[in-house]
Amino acid sequence: MKQWLCGLVAISLLASVAAGCGGKQESGQDAKEIRIGANFEMTGGVAQYGQSAANGIKLAVKEANAAGGILGKQIALIVADNKSEPAESANAATKLITQDKVVALLGPASxxxxxxxxxxxxxxxxxxxxxxxxxxxxxIENGKLKEFAFRSCFIDPFQGTVMANFAAKELMVKTAAIYYDSSSDYSKSLTQVFEESFAKNGGKVLAKEAFLQKDQDFKSALTKLKASNAEVIYIPAYYEEVSKIVKQARELGITSPLLGTDGWDSPKLTEIAGAAALNNTFFSNHYSSQGQDPRVQKFVADYKQEYGQEPDTFAVLGYDGALMLIDAIKRANSTEPVKIKEALAQTRDLQVLTGVLSLDQNHDPVKSAVVVEMKDGKQTFKAKVNP
Incomplete structure (x- = not known):
């Protein structure tokens, strides 16, 4: 009897260890819910992005659950705050996978x-x-695909090229300056791509200056950039610093066009920089709410009803990401993480808010971009750019 009890205890211990490995839920396919993790910047320096993306995801999950869920089960979205810090992001991912037993992760934003x-x-x-x-x-890094990594947004080389082409072909300028965030992988990558693409268009970067996240005074570097007499200044960074940079640039008498990226997209941009300062600024983005697409209009109305505010691009992309994952789980007909991964890789011609999306061999979307112009504090559609 004692041996039998010992054996039972050993089996139980083995079962508990197995349940703690990977992202498989404790009762697998028999679970009453499908747990999806959301690892986002709910607080910290880029909280606006994380909160917006998470809100978009929550709305998509709410709609999916109201329509019956996935595979006959409801979706349980478990949100973890990474506090806008890489170390905390790794901790949040570990918790979601090992403790919350999620089958897939959405996020982070940056x-x-x-x-x-x-x-x-x-x-x-x-x-x-x-x-x-x-x-x-x-x-993908050093030519090697990261098989468990996916995204629902276009990549830096595409939007960096979009803005370099826009500067050369639409604004017809030959010289540019760059003011980038040296503490951000996002900003450094976009800087490199813009500079290379602008040169291919016959343009020349006359000056480059760098700042760090959470800097407050940008006037010294902006004075140097102004002295270069560049026709445009490219600022590939996030709204928190960009809004202050734009405001201080105009205070210094810089009237030339200021160009940016999707990191500019936040209601706080106008709130901090001021509407007048943002005139003659342009940035690449994933969609524009100015169009007549009924899907977009419905989303905007639903989002405003749910959260009491206009959605930004991060909310839209969060919604799209959730649609991608829900679609993959349906096609996989499974909650096994590896099967979900395989289904995600086969995403083709999926209708999302930002258009029709297919993933290429690098797990990156093939989709369009738009250029947004700021006029009197409002985003206006300027141009659409196809891949």
Missing amino acids: SSNVLAALSVASDYKVPLLTPTGTNPRIT
Whole structure:
């Protein structure tokens, strides 16, 4: 009897260890819910992005659950705050996978935090889909595909090229200056791509200056950039610093066009910089709410009803990312993380808010971009750019 009890205890211990490995839920396919993890910047320096993306995901999950869920089960979205820090992002991914037993991860929002979480997700063989991480190294590095990494947004080389082409062909300028965030993988990658693409268009970068996240005074570097007499200044960075840079640039008498990226997209941009300062600024983005697409209009109305505010691009991309993952789980007909990963890789011609999306061999979307112009504090559609 004692031996039998010991054997039973050993079996129980083995079962508990097995249940703690990877992202498989405790009762697997028999679970009453499908647990999806959301690892986002709910607080910290880029909290606006994380909160917006998470809100978009929550709305998609709410709609999916109201329509019956996935595979006859409801979706349980478990949100973890990475505090806008890479180390915390890795911790959040570990918790979601090992303690909450999620079958897949959505997020984070910023590229640096995605790269930190991805190392954890890859070790546990759980798919990670970032709605907004644009750094190319997220999905492929040194020519090697990261098989558990996916995204629902275009990558830096595409939007860096979009803005370089826009400067050369639409604004018809030959010279540019760059002011970038040297503490951000996102900003450094975009800087490199813009400079290379602008040169291919016959343009020349006359000056480059760098700042750090959370800097407050940018006037010294802006004075140097102004002295270069460049026709445009490219600022590939996030809204928190960009809004202050734009405001201080105009205070210094810089009237030339200021160019940016999707990191500019936040209601706080106008709130901090001021509407007048943002005139004659342009940035690449994933969609424009100015169009007549009924899907977009419905989303905007539903989002405003749910959260009492206009959605930004991060909310839209979060919604798209959730649609991608839900679609993959349906096609996989399974909650096994590896099967979900395989289904994600086969995403083709999926209708999402930002258009029709297919993933290429690098797990990156093939989709269009738009250029947004700021006029009197409002975003206006300027141009659409196809891949």
